[in-house]
Amino acid sequence: MKKAIRFISKYRHGLWMVLYMAFYMLGFFILENAGHRHYHVIHSVFDDMIPFCEYFIIPYDMWFAYITVAVCWFIFFCKYRNEYYKLSCSLAIGMTLFLLVSCVYPNKQDLRPEVLTGSSVFTGLVRMLYASDTPTNILPSIHVYNSAAVFFALNKAEQLKNYPWVRFACGVLSGLIILSTMFLKQHSVIDVTLGLLCAIAVQMSVDYLFAPEGKRVTEKV
Numbered sequence: 001m002k003k004a005i006r007f008i009s010k011y012r013h014g015l016w017m018v019l020y021m022a023f024y025m026l027g028f029f030i031l032e033n034a035g036h037r038h039y040h041v042i043h044s045v046f047d048d049m050i051p052f053c054e055y056f057i058i059p060y061d062m063w064f065a066y067i068t069v070a071v072c073w074f075i076f077f078c079k080y081r082n083e084y085y086k087l088s089c090s091l092a093i094g095m096t097l098f099l100l101v102s103c104v105y106p107n108k109q110d111l112r113p114e115v116l117t118g119s120s121v122f123t124g125l126v127r128m129l130y131a132s133d134t135p136t137n138i139l140p141s142i143h144v145y146n147s148a149a150v151f152f153a154l155n156k157a158e159q160l161k162n163y164p165w166v167r168f169a170c171g172v173l174s175g176l177i178i179l180s181t182m183f184l185k186q187h188s189v190i191d192v193t194l195g196l197l198c199a200i201a202v203q204m205s206v207d208y209l210f211a212p213e214g215k216r217v218t219e220k221v
Helices: 002-010 012-032 054-076 081-104 121-132 142-156 164-183 189-210 213-220
Strands: none
Touching (some): 054 081, 054 142, 054 164, 081 189, 142 189, 164 189
16 A cells, blocks of 8 residues: 555656546547537548558557557656656647537548458458547547657657657657558548647647746747
8 A cells, every 4th residue: 555655646747647538538438429410521632642551550550559658658757747747738738629629610521431342450450440430520630639749749858869769760650640540541631730730839839838937038039
C-alpha cells in the first residue's frame, strides 16, 4: 500500500491526463452513437487522386502505441515537467476542439471503397477497422493532430537533443501515420490539413504560454 501511495504521489501529474482521457472517451462514445439525421459530407477533389492502399494499415494502427508510449515517456521519464504539461495541454486542447466541432458540425466522409477485394492480412485488418470505426466525426483528424502534437513535443524534448535518430524516427512515423489516414480512406485531405494547421497553431500558443516571462517579452518585441 505504501509503495502504491508513493508511486501515485510521485507521478500524480499524470493523473489529470488519465481523467481527461476518460472524459474524452465518454464524449467520443456519445458522439459516435448520437445518430444525427444529417451529416455534412467532407470531400475534396484531391481525395479522388489518392489511391487506396491497404498496407498503410500498419502505421495507422501503430498510432495507438505511438501516442500511448510518448505520453507515458513524458509522465515517467521526462526530467522536465514543463514539457509534459505542454504536451498534455496540446493534446487536451485538440481533442476538446474535435468534440466541440463534432457537436455543432456533424460530419462524415464517403471515401471508403464499396468493396474490399483480396484476402491478405492487411485487407483483413482494414475490414476490422472499417467495422469498428464509423466514417463519421472526422473533422479535424485526431490521428493527424495527435501525431503532429507528439512529434512537436518529442522534437523539442531537452533529453532527446543528443538522440537525433529518435526524433528522426518519430518524424517518419508521424508522417506515415498522417499519410495512412488518406491512403486508407479514413480521412479527407480537408480534415488532414485542418488537423495539421490546428496542431501548429496550438503548439505555437502553448509554447508562448509556457515560455518564461522574460522570453515572452523578448519574442514579442
